[in-house]
Amino acid sequence: VIIGAGPAGLVLGNVLRRAGIGSVILERSSREHIESRGRAGLIDHHTVQYLAEQGLADGLLTRGARHDSCEFRFGGNRFSVPYGKLTDGCAHQVYPQQFLVADLIESYLDGGGTIHFETPATAITGLDGRPVVDSGAGAITCDFVAGCDGFHGLSRSAIPADKIRVYERAHEFGWLAILAEAPPSTTEIIYALHPDGFAGHMLRTATVSRYYLQCPVADDPANWPDELIWSELHRRLATNDGWRLNEGPITEKAVLEMRSWVTEPMRYGNLFLLGDAAHIITPAGAKGMNLAIADARVLASALRSHYEQRDDQGLRDYSATCLERVWRAQEFSHWMLHLLHRPQVPTAEQEFLHRLQLARLTELAAGTEFAVGFAHNYVGAR
Ligand code: RFL
Numbered sequence: 001v002i003i004g005a006g007p008a009g010l011v012l013g014n015v016l017r018r019a020g021i022g023s024v025i026l027e028r029s030s031r032e033h034i035e036s037r038g039r040a041g042l043i044d045h046h047t048v049q050y051l052a053e054q055g056l057a058d059g060l061l062t063r064g065a066r067h068d069s070c071e072f073r074f075g076g077n078r079f080s081v082p083y084g085k086l087t088d089g090c091a092h093q094v095y096p097q098q099f100l101v102a103d104l105i106e107s108y109l110d111g112g113g114t115i116h117f118e119t120p121a122t123a124i125t126g127l128d129g130r131p132v133v134d135s136g137a138g139a140i141t142c143d144f145v146a147g148c149d150g151f152h153g154l155s156r157s158a159i160p161a162d163k164i165r166v167y168e169r170a171h172e173f174g175w176l177a178i179l180a181e182a183p184p185s186t187t188e189i190i191y192a193l194h195p196d197g198f199a200g201h202m203l204r205t206a207t208v209s210r211y212y213l214q215c216p217v218a219d220d221p222a223n224w225p226d227e228l229i230w231s232e233l234h235r236r237l238a239t240n241d242g243w244r245l246n247e248g249p250i251t252e253k254a255v256l257e258m259r260s261w262v263t264e265p266m267r268y269g270n271l272f273l274l275g276d277a278a279h280i281i282t283p284a285g286a287k288g289m290n291l292a293i294a295d296a297r298v299l300a301s302a303l304r305s306h307y308e309q310r311d312d313q314g315l316r317d318y319s320a321t322c323l324e325r326v327w328r329a330q331e332f333s334h335w336m337l338h339l340l341h342r343p344q345v346p347t348a349e350q351e352f353l354h355r356l357q358l359a360r361l362t363e364l365a366a367g368t369e370f371a372v373g374f375a376h377n378y379v380g381a382r
Helices: 007-018 045-053 058-063 097-110 226-237 288-309 313-340 347-366 369-379
Strands: 024-026 065-067 070-074 077-081 092-094 114-116 121-125 132-135 138-141 145-147 165-180 189-193 199-203 209-215 250-264 271-273
Touching: 007 024, 007 097, 007 145, 007 288, 045 058, 045 092, 045 288, 058 097, 070 347, 077 347, 077 369, 097 114, 189 226, 189 313, 199 226, 209 226, 226 250, 250 313, 288 313, 313 347, 313 369, 347 369
Parallel strands: 024 114, 070 189, 145 271
Antiparallel strands: 065 092, 070 077, 121 132, 132 138, 165 209, 165 250, 189 199, 199 209
């Protein structure tokens, strides 16, 4: 049983189905809701490669856009980091998460898979043997449960508190996340470091763009009328060379918490946790959906070995294998977060940390080994 039809659950279900391993997916929300929920958009190189190998990348390769450079701004200046060149040809695919989710649902259902929409899992028992998952679809007995139900899901709470350890860090700033019906004002993602805080311009489609503004923790979106959002974006993204920002109707604004959070281990008995159910990463570096899909890849491979070769080593190693990537991504995201934000510390210390940020940006601009390391992490070369 797979609980949750997000990227983790749907990739797992599809890959298992192609291998002839049966699964059923329970999803709390409606199909319409999850196919229109705008979240991530930057798909790492290794994720694209894996989805293509599994025959799941047709949509993202035809309708998505390939990106292999990004831009940094500070003090009115800007420079590009050609991370494609620095990694010998790796690239992101920009493709909205809800489009990928819709593609994965279609592929799973076309292949004969079953998804019960609007059917939350309500209890998981029997994890030491054959688990039973209760939901509106009845009680389902299965070999394994994949908990792919996100941060607020049920799966993690089925694990006794003394069997799991949480590592977390709440960061001292938030992001106001904005979606607007505005064509992109750039061909590359822009990260701007400004004395008043970070601003980002992300790409989604030819008519929709996403922007981020550093804001206080738990700020209220009501404090951000549309005019203020545009004036802050103009100010924080401004360059000395006449660059212009396109505006359009704002369709969504939300304040995101910058939270880093990992549970260890990611398995209890025959329950495996995947994606946001097991770890939350800040949006800096855009790794959340990629980690969710990487977990699905590890579990799908382990389950294939279990069913096809009666080899359970992959299942035993599942948690450690996933956590190695998770912590690498946490480190990168944390580094990137602190590269781009105005630190919330006393003024003298702020100046010191700002000088460190400028030193890092100078290294990135120079294309040194430091920039090569950044490029590999950023594009998700492996
Ligand atoms: P999801 O996508 O949250 O899916 C979990 C699903 O489980 C369902 N569910 C249940 N179903 C049945 N029974 C229950 N009891 C259930 N409880 C919950 C939910 O309805 C849901 O459909 O988890 P998954 O698969 O682990 O995927 C994680 C990603 O969605 C997440 O990490 C990313 O969206 C994070 N993220 C980004 N990641 C990137 O890789 N690149 C990005 O550019 C990026 N940008 C973002 C993001 C997340 C954002 N928000 C709002 C959280 C930008 C934003 C704004």
